[in-house]
Amino acid sequence: MVDTASRTTKTDAKTETTARATVPARPARDAADAPIQAPPAPARPTAPRIDVESLGRQLLGTWADIRLEARTRAAHPDLQRIEGQSKEEHRERVLGQLKILVDQGAVHRAFPKALGGQDDHGGNIAAFEELVVADPSLQIKSGVQWGLFGSAVLHLGTEYHHETFLPDIMSLKVPGAFAMTETGHGSDVASIGTTATFDEKKQQFVIETPFRGAWKDYLGNAAVHGTAAVVFAQLITKGVNHGVHAFYVPLRNAKGAFLKGIGGEDDGLKGGLNGIDNGRLHFTNVRVPRENLLNRYGSVAEDGTYSSPIASPGRRFFTMLGTLVQGRVSLDGAATAASAMALAIAVTYGNQRRQFNAASETDEEVLLDYQRHQRRLLPKLATTYAQVFAHDEFLVKFDAVFSGAADTDDDRQDLETIAASLKPLSTWHALETLQEAREACGGSGFLAENRLVGLRHDLDVYVTFEGDNNVLLQLVAKRLLTDYSKQFAKADVGAMARYVVSQTAERAYHGTGLRRLGQNIADLGSTARSVAELRDTDTQRSMLTDRVETMVAEIAGRLREARKLSKVEGAALFNRNQNELIEAARAHAELLQWEAFTRGLDKVADPETKQVLTWVRDLFGLGLIEQHAAWYLINGRLSPKRAQSVTAYIDRLIERLRPHAQDLVDAFGYGPEHLRAKIASGAEQERQDEARAYYAAKRADGTLPTVEKSPKR
Amino acid sequence: MVDTASRTTKTDAKTETTARATVPARPARDAADAPIQAPPAPARPTAPRIDVESLGRQLLGTWADIRLEARTRAAHPDLQRIEGQSKEEHRERVLGQLKILVDQGAVHRAFPKALGGQDDHGGNIAAFEELVVADPSLQIKSGVQWGLFGSAVLHLGTEYHHETFLPDIMSLKVPGAFAMTETGHGSDVASIGTTATFDEKKQQFVIETPFRGAWKDYLGNAAVHGTAAVVFAQLITKGVNHGVHAFYVPLRNAKGAFLKGIGGEDDGLKGGLNGIDNGRLHFTNVRVPRENLLNRYGSVAEDGTYSSPIASPGRRFFTMLGTLVQGRVSLDGAATAASAMALAIAVTYGNQRRQFNAASETDEEVLLDYQRHQRRLLPKLATTYAQVFAHDEFLVKFDAVFSGAADTDDDRQDLETIAASLKPLSTWHALETLQEAREACGGSGFLAENRLVGLRHDLDVYVTFEGDNNVLLQLVAKRLLTDYSKQFAKADVGAMARYVVSQTAERAYHGTGLRRLGQNIADLGSTARSVAELRDTDTQRSMLTDRVETMVAEIAGRLREARKLSKVEGAALFNRNQNELIEAARAHAELLQWEAFTRGLDKVADPETKQVLTWVRDLFGLGLIEQHAAWYLINGRLSPKRAQSVTAYIDRLIERLRPHAQDLVDAFGYGPEHLRAKIASGAEQERQDEARAYYAAKRADGTLPTVEKSPKR
Structure with missing residues (x-):
């Protein structure tokens, strides 16, 4: 939100401001309507400090320059949404914007060089995703024209179709439907x-x-x-x-x-x-x-x-559909961008807004100093970070397949599984984050001028188009089951017997848990584990992995019975496991995100930035464990005492991260020209300053009315 | 959704249709993109059957006739929203609708008889809430004019103001702001x-x-x-x-x-x-x-x-604000009505929509036959039922206070606590339910003509106006702490000592749990409990109550330290407990809803209806326990095995309730003239029938193309 150049100075200024905060002024006994008083804002620590610029560069990912160029484009008012237009006006405007994109040569990157494109699939998607910043309608209408209609001709057609139809599709002479x-x-x-x-x-x-x-x-x-x-x-x-x-x-x-x-x-x-x-x-x-x-x-x-x-x-059909996976890729990226913008708006506002007591003599806490406010926004910030890293890996994989660099059947299947894993989580996350951000901004969050509601309206359909999220997660679950059963098929009869024994033994050991055959993960059961262990990367990995594998093994175990059943009964058995299958797929997707975040951490050079980012990753990983704590407890992977310490440690992480919240959203790299939200413009800070100056002046010249005294209590 | 008269016949027809369902036709190996096959829809059981009409009457609550009259009014197109109007057109339309309400004498019920009103506070709110069915803007603009602007003059003003200002406010000659x-x-x-x-x-x-x-x-x-x-x-x-x-x-x-x-x-x-x-x-x-x-x-x-x-x-201020509690009352009711409508639309569609295989020779499962679909909608249906019962009790309490029948300080405080408890939960629930319903209807759920998105847009702000939900829940938490500390204040020094001892003993017994002083709830610890116990009313009550009391006691115990701390440190301590305080308040509100639902059950005369409704209540109660399973496990209230059986029993409850889903939403009493959603009109059923007839005819006359055979596998 703040421009990079002046960032350090601003940070220092904030440190001073917050350090001055002292006692909440209004006595609690007279303020039953007031939220519980927060403590004074913690001073911004001198270390660790985030190197916002280099982190920002890392977050831009593999196609950083293309992404920056696309953002510059998206910052132009001609490409941006005008709130309140009728659907007719809006439709014409977006069509006109598509023409601008053509004129700027912004949308042909994925097409063949022979036809004026660049055969650059990853870069094309990176640029395309950033259009969501200008107007999601522009992103999706471009996607319809070039990502679906044009892509279908490109990937499903042959030379004749490319030569005959693509030029007019690329130039928008022929707008088309998919x-x-x-x-x-x-x-x-x-x-x-x-x-x-x-x-x-x-x-x-x-x-x-x-x-x-x-x-x-x-x-x-x-x-x-x-x-x-x-x-x-x-x-x-x-x-x-x-x-x-x-x-x-x-x-x-x-x-x-x-x-x-x-x-x-x-x-x-x-x-x-x-x-x-x-x-x-x-x-x-x-x-x-x-x-x-x-x-x-x-x-x-x-x-x-x-x-x-x-x-x-069957294979032909799925090969044909598989060429259209880029829709899911770009929705994952666009949903992540929208989440980042929402958090940039809400965190900036939360760092300026003082809900209570402009009239008091002391500076007071800002919204983001309240624990609840932090709990609402910071875990979502951690998830958004995980998504940024996961998305870049996803895009690299997509580019490898579509460029032909790594384009085996396995690669294509993996790509589709990743797409079906990540797109549901990130699109749902965008809706939750936009909503939480809007609520965290109160009534002003509901005004169109602050953009959160408009973005949420637009992104709503992302969760059901290009593959309904629940259907996609079922695809992932099927893949997990298939992989599991392949492994199982290779097991000899002896292994089968051991499986049964192991199942019984595990059940006794873990209560009701069931471990994967041959699994070799450190026991996370009743032995006391310290907080140090919880934040250990391997511990988090093994806990998240264990959950996926155990869930899949359990379901597979139950479904093995289906072979003996009639089709009807078999289908019924399958259906009775549908909900849990989807949960297993979600657990798998969460693990993918966590792994990508962890790999991303390794690439952070600056040690202080790495320290803060490790806290963010821990907040994401432990947040998942907290969210699924019941599972870990039921399956004997966490003792009750350890489960409590997960929550306690998350509370500590959030306290630690709070002073870094602004840097963390600033690193996303969206400026006021992208956010276009009045409440994140600094206007709130100005209003606060004006109000304080007014009371200070009245106090100084003795014209502030005294407050009616309460009768003796 | 169906009219009451023809309900029995329709039910029978449905039973027949679903009974014919047999095997899913397309082999799973060729359908990797298909969601997991559901089993054939269970036949609608002959017993128990819901008496939809009498249940519907009960759901209308204490002011049933007034509510029905208001619904009839809300069914008139002149009072209904026209989607797609500009804000200017929409504003003028709603102003005109306010005039219609005045002409119909629909909005003066709460005003004094001397001025042409009826001094009927509960009935007034009941009627007012139903306006949400026509257009939430109409509900809220009416609320601004008569519920806030007019009410402020009525409740904060005196005779002079009533005589001078109220007549023009009532007649809308003077539209006003609050x-x-x-x-x-x-x-x-x-x-x-x-x-x-x-x-x-x-x-x-x-x-x-x-x-x-x-x-x-x-x-x-x-x-x-x-x-x-x-x-x-x-x-x-x-x-x-x-x-x-x-x-x-x-x-x-x-x-x-x-x-x-x-x-x-x-x-x-x-x-x-x-x-x-x-x-x-x-x-x-x-x-x-x-x-x-x-x-x-x-x-x-x-x-x-x-x-x-x-x-x-302080007391003066809160007394003044307290006169305006009706806004929160009516938002609770309107949010519940919107949730009911959303579920009526999604369940009706889910009972008609066949996602797969219109071309197959057999009837296939409808969306609602999928476990995941049931899991998405039926728990929300149970919560909506709980809210309907809780809201009626809330409204009765409100009426008693405002009519003066029971208007002590304690009554007013209780009313405000109930309002601050229920309004957050029901307004958040409305957003979640509208969103889940919209997603469950897929792309068609995103079209304005199916109303879900419009209602969700409108109700969004309900969670932050008339008291931000998070702030309201903090009020509840403060009240819980106050009550707790009052109880504590009466304890003598001996009791204090016992408290400390008991705290230690409890900790040993429950792991890390802490029980309320003098609490006398059956132990729900490691002893195995059967499913029969879980569905026992007293068990559910004690588990839900125990959680509230234990959370409050724990927080109070931690906050006792604050007395010894400086103001700054005390505030910091308080803030570190803010999130959990709000969770305790939410647990309290959930308990209120559960209690109201349970009392509502007692009033159901028809035994079969009572049976089904008991399952709904159990789904609500056990759903809360499942949702908070980690807490119950950590605090030793549920053994891992029992926690699993909660989930297993919920799965069974959902299977049992699935055939009753349509009756349960029909009992809300919203007809097509209220829902106005094309997808819930029966159009989907017609389309399905037409598609099936097409394939049947082609099959009969031998013109259906054969399907390309797969090569040998």
Whole structure:
């Protein structure tokens, strides 16, 4: 929030201010309506100090310069949201902004060099994510145009499609929709109802919407701006359904009217992202040339014969969907950016706002001096840090796969698992953080001018689009179970027997806990562990890892019975474990974030910065353990006494981190030109100073009225 | 959601449909993207059955007829929100709706009979709450006009003010603002900066805003419509500040222009409630006659002498504020109504929506058959039930105090504690429930036409206005500590000694737990307890009570040290316990809700309904214990094995309740004319039926394409 140059000076000034704080002035007995008095703010310690500039550079990640450039762009008012516009005005504004991005050459980084792009997948996403700072509608509408519509042509199409369609998509001459989702099918793309039946005579595909539930729905660019779409449909030729494929379909003529056979509806006002014209589409005997099948993974010859480089229809389908993972990557990054902005606003305000007693003679505590206020914001700050580190690793992985540097089946599967792990956690976290920040700013947090509500409205849908969060976590859980069972399949009969024995033995040892076969983690049971151990990296790692592995093993153990059951009973058994499966997936994702944070720590050169950041990492790790304390207690991994000391240590960490809160949000690198929140502008500080000066002057010249005395008590 | 008359028939139809459900059709190995298959929906049991109509009647509470009448009114389109209006249009519409309410005689129930009211305080609030169904802006703007502005004149003013000002307030001839909050002071009303200095010569009060932080802020009716206000200011006469008092102050002339000395600003767009013209006001040498002091609790004679029926300035202040508790009452009720609507929408949709396999030959599970979906919605349904019962008791208490039937100091204090307990929990719950419901409805939940996002935007501010939730819970905590210390004060020295001994003994027994002096609750420690015990009412009560008492005793024990400390150190000690204090207050509020639910159960006549509702209460009670399981484990109140059985039993309860979910939301009594959500209209069911019919017909006439076979595996 503060510019880097003047940071040190400001810090010193703050130290002085807070050091002057003394006694709360109003006696508690007369202030039953007042929150409990906080102590005077702790003086800002002289050491350790965060090197905000170098930390900030680290947080920018692998594509730091591209990210900075994108932020500079996002700071321009022409690209920023104007609060209060009607959805029509907002939609037109965002379309215009897309054109600005084209003119600035800001959106073609991922496209082939041959077509004017740079084949830079990681950098492209890094830049794209930062658009959320300007307006989430701009981010998502860009994503629809180039990340979905354009990407589908790029990744699902072949040379003909690239040459024929990509130039106009890149230049925005053809705004387009990504017509996958149907009203009747949210997350179940494989079951969509739209059909594309090959007509040999005319060498055309006939696109057909068979019933209302098969209308395409929630499509950006569909309501107004889209003149073409990539339409996903069941490819049918010679009476056989070859599953979902993508087709390039023109939608509207130059005047914006639907072409013959195409109809649609506006999705109307939404909970947010109203700069995007989401809508519905349906198709009645809409014919496109055979060549409009995006045929990288499946072709139809003139005679109607279907062929594909991938024999299994299931694997083919998931390969096709897999090319679209970048949506999830960018949502993870954008959600993290929004969380960082929310915290920058709320922490800056919390460091200026004095809730009580401007009239008193002493300086008083600011909001962030209250323990509750710290407990509301600082753990969210720690999680946001974890996400920043995890996201950069995620983006590196994405870039390796999409650049072809490391693009095996395993790499692609890992990438999808990471995406399905991180996107749910970071998008939910963004909503929680924006909400907590808004509440922490009170009534002013509710004003649009302070941006928190607008960002929250826009980001709401991030938790259910590009894969519903709960569905994604189930994918992760399935992967965990598969990995587990693979390991199990290799075990011989002897191992099987040992497994059963071990299960019983473990149960006795850990109460009701169950350990993974061959697991070799230090016992975290009833032996007393000191605080030093809790903050030990290996201890945190083993506790978090142990939880994931134990949960997966337990569920797998229960599901093994399913093999003996009928399909119906088996499904019922599976369903009875669904909630816990999702919890296991979440635990896995939390571990990924913690590991990334820990690796990030290793790269911090400045020892004082590293010290503070280690506290932040500990707050994140121990916060997870506190959150899941019941599990650790039930499974004998923590004694009651140790569980209490986790909470006590978190309290201490928060006290320690409180003086560093401003530096930690400043390091995110968002300036006033990005935050654009009046309450984080320093206006609050000015108001406080003015109020104090008023009372000081009245006191000095003797014109301050005396306060009515209470009768004797 | 369904009309009462046809309910039984519909239920039967549903039973048949779900009974037909059999095996999930698509093999799991080809459906890695699909959520884990749920088992076929359980058939709706023949018994127990809920008597929806009689339960519905009970849920309407003490003022059932008034509530029904208000709902009928709220079902009229003229009073309902039009999504997508600009804030200007919305503001004008809501002002017009206020006039409709006046014409219908709907808003004067709380005013004196002599002035055309009915002196009916409970009924008035019951009716007022239901306005949230039509549009939360309408509820809150009505609340500003009659519940705050009018109420202040009624409760803080005397006969002169009633006769002079109330008629025009009641008729809306004078729309007014309630000018209490200032930019610089949110929850700390005692410290506001605005002054009202008595000028003996002119027999006037001079209202003055001394600095920017003392501008009145966030005031409904201030930006545009208000022509007068009740302004809270420090009353100064003869050089003495007698604390905050209320003054009747004209704001604007007939043309809507500010009167001399008055200025202001529009708060602009907000995160919701944009039908209300919130704004800021400031005063420069604004003079009002001496008589404009609302002088029920404090008067200034012509010679400037101040007098009050309440000698203590502190008590006087809180008595004045106490007359305004009804805002908190009505927010509790309105938040509960919004939660009920959200669940009615999400459960209805979850009972119709089939996510997967419309193309398969068998009927498939609906969303609500998935365990995770149930886990997301049913516990929230249980909490909403608890709130409905708790709110009715709260309203009865409020009515007793305000009607004078039971209006001692203790009654008023109890009322305020209940308000400060329930309002935070129910308003937070509304936000969580609206969000979960919106996510459970996927993309369609994000469309404004399905109302969830709009309601959530509007209710967002409920958690910080009329008392910030965190501040309110601190009030509750203070009350709990006060009660605890009173009890302690009576203990003689012998008891003190015993306390210390007992503390040590308890610590040994419960690990780190600490029991309340003289507490006599059955031990819930390591002895194995059966599920039967967990669902026992007394067990739940003692566990929930024990937690509150133990937390308070522990904190009190720690705070006793504060007496020996310096003020600064004492404040620091207090602050280090702030978070836990708030958690204790929350535990207390949860207990209040649980107790009310349990008393409500006693009033259910129909045994089958009572059976189902007992499960709902158990889900609520055990849900609280599960949520706080770490505490119970750490403090030796639950063994690890028992803690696990709590979760297992909750899973069973949820399975049992699942077939009753629709009845349970139907009993809230909101029809389609209230919900106005397309997805809860039956449209989804129609779409499903159409899709199935399409595939059935294709299958019958042999035109359904065969599915491409996988190569051998």
